[in-house]
Amino acid sequence: MIRLIVDSTCDFPDEIMEKYDILMLPLHVILNGNDYRDKVEITTDEVFLAMRSGVLPKTSQVSPSDVSQIFQTCCDRGEDFIYLAFSAALSGTYQLAETVLSEFKSKYRDRNMQVIDSKSGSVAIGLIALQAAKMIEAGYGFEAITRHISYLTEHVEHVFTIADIGWLVKGGRITKLQGMLGSLLDVRPILEVKNGLLHLSKKARGSQKALNMVADTMVERIEGFPEQIIGIAHSDNLPGAEDLKNLLAEKLGTKNFIISKIGCVLGSHLGIGGLGLFFFNQKRAPYFLL
Numbered sequence: 001m002i003r004l005i006v007d008s009t010c011d012f013p014d015e016i017m018e019k020y021d022i023l024m025l026p027l028h029v030i031l032n033g034n035d036y037r038d039k040v041e042i043t044t045d046e047v048f049l050a051m052r053s054g055v056l057p058k059t060s061q062v063s064p065s066d067v068s069q070i071f072q073t074c075c076d077r078g079e080d081f082i083y084l085a086f087s088a089a090l091s092g093t094y095q096l097a098e099t100v101l102s103e104f105k106s107k108y109r110d111r112n113m114q115v116i117d118s119k120s121g122s123v124a125i126g127l128i129a130l131q132a133a134k135m136i137e138a139g140y141g142f143e144a145i146t147r148h149i150s151y152l153t154e155h156v157e158h159v160f161t162i163a164d165i166g167w168l169v170k171g172g173r174i175t176k177l178q179g180m181l182g183s184l185l186d187v188r189p190i191l192e193v194k195n196g197l198l199h200l201s202k203k204a205r206g207s208q209k210a211l212n213m214v215a216d217t218m219v220e221r222i223e224g225f226p227e228q229i230i231g232i233a234h235s236d237n238l239p240g241a242e243d244l245k246n247l248l249a250e251k252l253g254t255k256n257f258i259i260s261k262i263g264c265v266l267g268s269h270l271g272i273g274g275l276g277l278f279f280f281n282q283k284r285a286p287y288f289l290l
Helices: 014-019 045-051 063-078 091-106 121-140 141-153 166-170 177-182 206-220 236-252 263-268
Strands: 002-009 023-025 029-033 034-038 059-062 080-085 113-117 155-162 187-194 197-205 230-235 259-260 275-280
Touching: 002 063, 002 121, 023 063, 023 155, 029 045, 029 263, 059 263, 063 080, 063 091, 063 113, 080 091, 080 121, 091 113, 113 141, 113 166, 113 236, 121 141, 121 155, 121 230, 121 259, 121 275, 141 155, 155 206, 177 236, 187 206, 197 206, 206 275, 230 236, 236 275
Parallel strands: 002 023, 002 080, 080 113, 230 259
Antiparallel strands: 029 034, 029 059, 155 187, 155 275, 187 197, 230 275
16 A cells, blocks of 8 residues: 655645545644644634734744654555655755655665655645556556656646735745835736746736736646646635636636645745646656546
């Protein structure tokens, strides 16, 4: 038996996580001086409610005890396991898990176990995890699955826009002057993830132009692989996610979408109202639809 583990930065529908019995490690959210285990002791809705009142949450990596506990659970069950971790460029979670894993490898030499840097976040992790879960279900071996996951981490795309540039100011990612000018001009940053890091790729004036720019970027890069599951994430902005879905359905003629709310950790940094698209830019067999 191979067990798949993700962490709470994986923004994927609960029904899919439950269907494939995917385990989850919580990162931490610090709100009003209190430390909560993400998606265990605090919900995304609670975090967004606090943010709407002006509170800026802080976040931190998974705890060593939680990593050890979940790895131990798998070993006690006689399960091999793969932990698909949040981008190592954005969090110390991956490196921490690697350190813990080395101890387990020396203790359980007959078990296959691996931690993989997803170089991703949000629904991108979910899309990779779904393919891995489908491979486990189909009976693929441990090495074949880990090789395929590593390939997918190199070819998953993140393209998203932020509704309120003020959150980039609060998070220290841009200056107050840049934020003020951006707000006055209704500038919507278009962000991407490259090599696990956030990058500002383009700017748009107004929400509709930003939506079109995000959609057009995806259509251009997905050209050779249109028949796939497209992930859409939103920061408490379901109507915007539905608009983006309808726009893409019209442009691509596809109906394969997964819409999910951005979780506490990433939502804390990106702010309320943002929208993101997640997809693969190349196809490699096997590939499974829902």
